[in-house]
Amino acid sequence: MKTRKLVPIGLFLACIVPVLAGIYRGSTILMDGEWALKFEATRVDRLPLFLHVICAGLYYPLGALQVLPGFRSRHAKWHRKAGGVAVATGLVAALSSVWMSVMHPEARGPILTSGRLIFGPLWALFLVLGVRAIVKRDFRSHGEWMVRAFAVAMPAGTLIVLVAPFAIVLGELPPVLDECIQAFAWVLHLGIAERLIRRKRNAVATARHGSGHRDRQQETKRPVGTAAPLSR
Numbered sequence: 001m002k003t004r005k006l007v008p009i010g011l012f013l014a015c016i017v018p019v020l021a022g023i024y025r026g027s028t029i030l031m032d033g034e035w036a037l038k039f040e041a042t043r044v045d046r047l048p049l050f051l052h053v054i055c056a057g058l059y060y061p062l063g064a065l066q067v068l069p070g071f072r073s074r075h076a077k078w079h080r081k082a083g084g085v086a087v088a089t090g091l092v093a094a095l096s097s098v099w100m101s102v103m104h105p106e107a108r109g110p111i112l113t114s115g116r117l118i119f120g121p122l123w124a125l126f127l128v129l130g131v132r133a134i135v136k137r138d139f140r141s142h143g144e145w146m147v148r149a150f151a152v153a154m155p156a157g158t159l160i161v162l163v164a165p166f167a168i169v170l171g172e173l174p175p176v177l178d179e180c181i182q183a184f185a186w187v188l189h190l191g192i193a194e195r196l197i198r199r200k201r202n203a204v205a206t207a208r209h210g211s212g213h214r215d216r217q218q219e220t221k222r223p224v225g226t227a228a229p230l231s232r
Contacts, residue, residue, distance in 0.1 A: 022057025
């Protein structure tokens with residue numbers, strides 16, 4: 001199976017876990033009737049939690065479709081409309097995560113809390129920079145910032161793959177190890193995104209260089225006294 005077919009499948013599978021988790025968590029909050037904003041030290045505020053799981057559940061599939069070049073080029077109109085929804089839901093999910101981490105640092109250990117306070121704002125920043133780039137018609141930068149934003153958001157979908165080997169060997173993971181794995185997932189995803197971005201840049205630069213080299217060869221081979229064709 002070709003790589004271009006494996007990528008959409010991989011992204012789809014990665015979206016399943018956070019989407020299903022969001023549906024389950026959001027439905028339990030609604031059924032309990034405890035979605036109002038309540039500032040209680042003993043539990044995470046329900047309204048930010050509800051907004052986070054619902055918006056993140058929408059962002060993952062929409063974000064996955066946004067970063068697929070083939071789908072994006074075939075459905076440009078849909079891409080523009082869904083992109084606005086993806087940015088809005090991504091911003092709400094990122095900022096609500098930061099809110100919960102600031103207001104309830106006791107809910108998680110220091111490693112995971114610090115990671116959320118770093119990568120939550122980065123997620124929002126990448127989305128804003130992506131919007132800024134598209135306003136300036138800088139399509140290349142727009143795509144790169146959106147890939148970074150999606151990469152920072154997606155550890156929720158691939159974390160199970162990273163945790164599974166340790167869980168099989170150790171059974172129940174120590175809290176510190178669990179938090180370290182989650183923090184590592186952010187760094188790993190962002191590193192993969194940067195590698196993909198750099199590879200695409202190099203491919204574009206190579207294609208342009210090859211095109212320029214062929215043009216120079218044709219110019220050299222042109223008989224003396226033959227004028228170059230006029231550009232239209």
